[in-house]
Amino acid sequence: MARVELVKVAKSYGKQQVLKPLDLTIQDGSFTVLVGPSGCGKSTLLRLLAGLESVSEGEILLDQKQINNHDPADRDIAMVFQSYALYPHLTVAENMAFHMQVKRVPKAEQQSKVLQAAKVLGIDHLLKRLPKDLSGGQRQRVAMGRALVRSPKVFLFDEPLSNLDAQLRMELRAEIKSVHQQFRTTTVYVTHDQIEAMTLADCIVVMKDGFIVQQGDPLEIYDRPANTFVARFIGSPPMNLFNGVFSERAGLPGVQCDELWFPLPKKWHPGAQNCAGKPVTLGLRPHDISLTDPGTQPAATLRLLEVTGESSLMHIDWCGFPLHVQCAGRVSAHVDTPVYLQARSEGIHLFDAQSGQRLAESDS
Template sequence: MASVELVKVAKRYGKHSVLSPLDLTIPDGSFTVLVGPSGCGKSTLLRLLAGLDSVSDGDILLDRQLINDRDPADRDIAMVFQSYALYPHLTVAENMAFHMQVIKVPKAERQAKVQQAAKILGIDHLLHRLPKDLSGGQRQRVAMGRAMVRNPKVFLFDEPLSNLDAQLRMELRAEIKSLHQQFRTTTVYVTHDQVEAMTLADQIVVMKDGHIVQQGDPLTIYDHPANTFVARFIGSPPMNLLDGVLGLVAGQPGVICGELAFPLPTVWWAAARSAEGKQVKVGLRPHAFRLIENSRLIENSSLTGSGKQPPATLRLLEVAGESSLLHITWGGFAMHVQFQGRVECSQDRPLWLEANHQMIHLFDAQTGDRLSEAV
């Protein structure tokens, strides 16, 4: 195992900057996930770690040793690619043992390591097959096994599950996490799938346009997104963002969003009073709502606390068996709300909703940055 540190690392192709100078520490034994939209620089960063690309500026340290000029083979880092990158003319066993053969590991030791890794991954019965005779999930297991037998200091995963169907993604995601918990090898994992990021990571690094936007443990990033980009990117379905202004709602500090009005949690009161009239973005996650069967109950709602809100109208209903996702228009805002179970609703009937004001997020309307609860 090893720690990895990036110090002012940047990457440019000609005049085009792919990675702006950034600092990142990946602790020894951690599972760090780089997440962001396509083109944000996460795969480029992984290639710099692997030595497949050279840095334009900055230093990469492995166990406090500078590795900028080391060849990929000398970095003691193993990478699992999105495309599997298996040799089509070699068997599973030969693919897994290839690197050990190149560095002249004794045959008996090679075979023992291949058997051990294959058994852990559940592919020990496939060792004599060629890649063309394997499913996508089996090929990905072979690629993982090829990395495992090297016993590297660091594992790198470049979107390894993106080519698989949903069931296989779930199964292999659990296997990858289980392997990390078993061996505690420092792991850097690149994905654009925020569900993978939330379920796998000890540390999430959210990237955008070559910059690190926010980093931290998954729940901290989910509960306290640094800005509207992170708020929308982390969470599925994404957070609803409404234009609002700070003011008084039922005599208490709150936020007014057109026809909608929400009181604020007490932790926001001092900040809201000092910035009354400030334009803000109001964030509410899809699960922060409740359906009111009787519209008159909304008059005394403990969640909205603001008197009667206008009804919402349904635009589209998506039922996923265990949950229902409603695409609605509420107070002039297009939103999506999610409920457990199945919801009886239709486009010709008004929907009466209440929002849990304890779950409100506030962001600056101009910069998109999260507002501080403190004055």
């Protein structure tokens, strides 16, 4: 296990800076997930850690020792690629043992480590097969096993599940988490899938345009997104956003969004005082909006209904605001008919209308 530190690390290709100077500490034994849209710099950051790319600025420290100029083979870091990168002419056992053969590890030790890793990953019955005889999920397990037998200080995963179907992704996600819980090796995992990030991570690092936008434990980021980008990116379906202004009704602070008015819970009252007419962006998670009987809010229109069995996802137009509403079970509503909604006030998030940054709330 190891502690990894990035100090003012940046990466440029010619005049194009794809990774802005950033600081990041990856704690010993943690499972850190780098998440963000394509082009945000997360894979570049992983390749810098692996030594596949050289840093343009800054330092990378492994257990307080700089490794900027170390060759990839000398960093004690193992990487699992999206494309598996298996040798097609070698068997599963030979692929897993390849690095140990290069390092001239005794054969008995090679066989012992390969068998142990294969049993952990459930591929011990495949050791004599060639990669062409394996499914995508089995090939990814072999790639994980090849990394596992090295007993590295750090594991790096570069979107390892993106080529697999949904069922296999779920199974391998559980296996990756199980392996981490068993060995507690410091792990850095790159993905654009926020569900993978939420389910795997001890710490999530959200990236955009080469910057770190927010980092913290998964529920902290989900419950208190730093800005509207994080609010929309973390969560599936994404958070609904309403453009509005602060207003009051009968002395109660709220937000007016065209025809809609949302009363604010007490935690937002200090920031809303004396702000009447000031623009603000209000956020609500899909599960914080529910169906109700006709009341004070105008009717909405159901545009599309997706039923998965255990839940229903409604695509709705509410006074010109497109939004998602997620309900447990099944709903008796029909497309292009009026529905009435209510928002759970405690689920309201507020963001600055211009910068998109989260507004401060009272802890009381």
